[in-house]
Amino acid sequence: MNPDRNHERIVWVHGDCLRPGNPALRARPDAPAIFCWDDELLREWKISFKRVLFIYECLLELPVTIRRGDVAGEVAAFADEHGATGVVTTFSPSPRFGLITSEIEKSYPVEVLPEDPFLDYPGEFDLRRFSRFWRQAESYAYRGGGEQLKLW
Amino acid sequence: MPMSVKDMRREFSGREELIEYLREQFPEAEGEEAGATRGGRAAAERALAGVDPRRYASTRNFLDGAVTRLAPSIRHGVLSLAEVRDFVLSRVQRANDASKLILELGWREYWQRLYAQIGEGIWRDRENLKTGFRPVDYSEDLPDDIVEGRTGLACIDAFSRELRQTGYLHNHARMWVAAYVVHWRRVRWQAAARWFLTHLLDGDPASNNLSWQWVASTFSSKPYFFNRENLERFTGGRYCRECPLKGKCDFEGEYDEIAARLFPNAAMESAR
Ligand SMILES: Cc1cc2nc3c(=O)[nH]c(=O)nc-3n(C[C@H](O)[C@H](O)[C@H](O)COP(=O)(O)OP(=O)(O)OC[C@H]3O[C@@H](n4cnc5c(N)ncnc54)[C@H](O)[C@@H]3O)c2cc1C
Numbered sequence: 001m002n003p004d005r006n007h008e009r010i011v012w013v014h015g016d017c018l019r020p021g022n023p024a025l026r027a028r029p030d031a032p033a034i035f036c037w038d039d040e041l042l043r044e045w046k047i048s049f050k051r052v053l054f055i056y057e058c059l060l061e062l063p064v065t066i067r068r069g070d071v072a073g074e075v076a077a078f079a080d081e082h083g084a085t086g087v088v089t090t091f092s093p094s095p096r097f098g099l100i101t102s103e104i105e106k107s108y109p110v111e112v113l114p115e116d117p118f119l120d121y122p123g124e125f126d127l128r129r130f131s132r133f134w135r136q137a138e139s140y141a142y143r144g145g146g147e148q149l150k151l152w
Numbered sequence: 153m154p155m156s157v158k159d160m161r162r163e164f165s166g167r168e169e170l171i172e173y174l175r176e177q178f179p180e181a182e183g184e185e186a187g188a189t190r191g192g193r194a195a196a197e198r199a200l201a202g203v204d205p206r207r208y209a210s211t212r213n214f215l216d217g218a219v220t221r222l223a224p225s226i227r228h229g230v231l232s233l234a235e236v237r238d239f240v241l242s243r244v245q246r247a248n249d250a251s252k253l254i255l256e257l258g259w260r261e262y263w264q265r266l267y268a269q270i271g272e273g274i275w276r277d278r279e280n281l282k283t284g285f286r287p288v289d290y291s292e293d294l295p296d297d298i299v300e301g302r303t304g305l306a307c308i309d310a311f312s313r314e315l316r317q318t319g320y321l322h323n324h325a326r327m328w329v330a331a332y333v334v335h336w337r338r339v340r341w342q343a344a345a346r347w348f349l350t351h352l353l354d355g356d357p358a359s360n361n362l363s364w365q366w367v368a369s370t371f372s373s374k375p376y377f378f379n380r381e382n383l384e385r386f387t388g389g390r391y392c393r394e395c396p397l398k399g400k401c402d403f404e405g406e407y408d409e410i411a412a413r414l415f416p417n418a419a420m421e422s423a424r
Pocket residue numbers: 212218219220221222223224226227256257259260261263321322323324326327330348352354355356357359360361363364367
């Protein structure tokens with residue numbers, strides 16, 4: 001059997017996570033990866049040519065196969081082609097991401113990895129107004145991966 | 153693995169060839185302009201290396217201030233917010249020198265968290281308007297003179313062209329344009345938000361729509377508006393100097409005078 005056609009998982013890269021080190025690509029560095037232009041979204045948002053170009057330039061620096069059409073269908077087809085048993089991707093808050101994920105799940109399990117956190121805090125914040133949110137969140141925003149700094 | 157016929161191309165001799173290919177592949181994409189901003193991790197890292205958190209803090213509200221222009225890369229996850237934060241902190245001696253920039257990253261985080269919570273709700277008014285008008289008092293359509301940059305106001309027309317040509321507008325310009333469209337022209341914010349999403353390289357439904365709602369007052373306690381003095385100051389006067397309407401434009405006057413003109417019903421309410 002062609003080893004290329006027998007991957008446990010494939011990676012689905014979407015437009016909210018176009019970096020080589022995104023959590024899904026990091027978790028599966030050797031897995032085949034796909035990005036699919038979302039025809040429906042292109043129609044709905046009327047994305048201008050310069051936006052298409054910017055995104056395409058991002059894609060050219062990623063190890064992905066680029067396709068276009070119905071995203072869930074294309075991702076599942078790509079998993080078929082590679083004899084995969086599942087799909088790995090990175091979280092996005094967009095409702096469309098949720099819809100596409102549920103659609104893919106009709107044929108393959110989808111593992112959604114969290115985005116690298118900006119605020120290292122597991123709980124919920126009060127989101128009614130930014131000022132309330134920031135009062136709770138600000139101190140966590142300074143706990144980066146780097147060395148700790150004197151605050152003031 | 154051999155390339156499938158469905159695969160889109162990945163090899164190009166240069167940007168020109170890529171542009172030609174994409175014009176064929178995406179004939180429906182709006183506009184002729186390609187924009188000068190390069191996409192990709194390499195370009196994003198170069199931009200990140202140029203960030204100066206202290207100059208940012210003192211100049212960010214000025215059109216020629218030391219803003220980062222990282223938004224398209226952050227919006228598409230080419231850079232994570234955490235990476236940008238770590239880099240920014242590594243560039244300062246005291247965290248306080250980075251606090252302005254980190255606060256702005258906090259705004260992005262805030263809108264994204266809200267998006268996760270309310271989803272398509274970002275397209276609906278979060279709260280009632282505080283302008284004294286009803287939603288039906290606003291026009292559903294964005295007037296052509298705004299989109300085409302021929303309102304006669306030198307500032308607004310320049311911003312409209314810049315949006316279309318480059319896909320970028322400074323934050324302050326976004327606020328002025330939004331206030332003009334929603335309050336001076338009384339257009340529904342949704343119509344205008346769609347226009348921004350078409351063109352902004354950083355076009356993000358959450359940051360964009362909720363910012364429009366903040367200007368409109370459906371997600372804030374009062375509408376945002378400005379006067380010419382404010383615009384003149386933060387633009388270094390570059391538009392007013394050559395504007396045929398200087399001295400008699402819609403933005404002349406003190407804030408309370410403008411509020412009385414723009415929101416006569418609301419002004420009466422608060423006077424009562
Ligand atoms: C009407 C309107 C529409 C907007 N639409 C968008 C949009 O579609 N996408 C978008 O990313 N931002 C949007 N913003 C927020 C802000 O204007 C831009 O993020 C900023 O101008 C981008 O330029 P910069 O990268 O040079 O920002 P900088 O000032 O250098 O800020 C650094 C980063 O912080 C984040 N940031 C800064 N200010 C804000 C803010 N107010 N809200 C959210 N994130 C912020 C961005 O990721 C930005 O790249 C909008 C603001 C308004 C008033």
